[in-house]
Amino acid sequence: MTLRVVLADDHDLVRVGFRVILGAEDDIEVAGEAGDGLAAVEMITRLRPDVVLMDVQMPGIDGLEATRRVADMAKVVILTTFDREDYLFEALRAGASGFLLKNASPEDLVDAVRVVARGDALLSPEVTRRVIAKFSGEQPEVPLARPPELTDRECEVLIHLARGASNAEIAKELFLGETTVKTHVSRILTKLGVRDRTHAVVYAYENGIVAPGRS
Structure with a gap:
């Protein structure tokens, strides 16, 4: 095509x-x-x-x-x-x-x-890290708020997405396989009603899952 x-x-x-x-x-x-x-x-x-x-x-x-x-x-x-x-x-x-x-x-x-x-x-890691550094500072290890539709593991994956991590980086950090991470990301997008991982990052910032200035 x-x-x-x-x-x-x-x-x-x-x-x-x-x-x-x-x-x-x-x-x-x-x-x-x-x-x-x-x-x-x-x-x-x-x-x-x-x-x-x-x-x-x-x-x-x-x-x-x-x-x-x-x-x-x-x-x-x-x-x-x-x-x-x-x-x-x-x-x-x-x-x-x-x-x-x-x-x-x-x-x-x-x-x-x-x-x-x-x-x-x-959204390349280079761009993601620059944006996060400017708009959000250090991110917390645990969410400030968790959408009830997400499991604890899915919320962990979303936090790492908000930091700009790739699937491979998330897999390494959470001791998961990349295929498992991909499945989690797909479920997150479906549950949050967002069309891609980039908009999932915006969702995380705008809904208090991660927040500026918290470490």
Whole structure:
């Protein structure tokens, strides 16, 4: 199956570079390009691509508002830089499926498209740790509050997710197999009614499962 991608960025050189990289892949097609937020919304509504690579700062409406309007039509990956971490949680709330650093390698760009297209979230450990350090400080070993639908083990896994841990890191920390961790994560998403692990992290912060400044 060919993955159809829309590029939304107001810099021509960025779009050209992304188009060349993605166009070299047999399973990826750049279906369209937009240089501002309104054009991106119109194009995504019309083309219904699998994945959108969305810049934040664009003329018309910004990438955050554009994401709010199209998140139910396509998987959106926000193009971001570390100097504007405040965009990250806003983008998650808007429905983004993940983030890609603008200095990412070509391999990372291709992987990002494939990862979100298959329904997984894209939040690299590098980005996660930076966000957590800025917004939350040290995290507690036990939750401040636990959703009644989660088991104690599932809550432990969720806390580690909120710290930015991968499945392999959670497995090592909790002495579990990676397959078991994957099962726990799947159950957590279902029980909390969130669509991916990235939004589970936001849920944890917003519902007091982990909290800023606690150690």
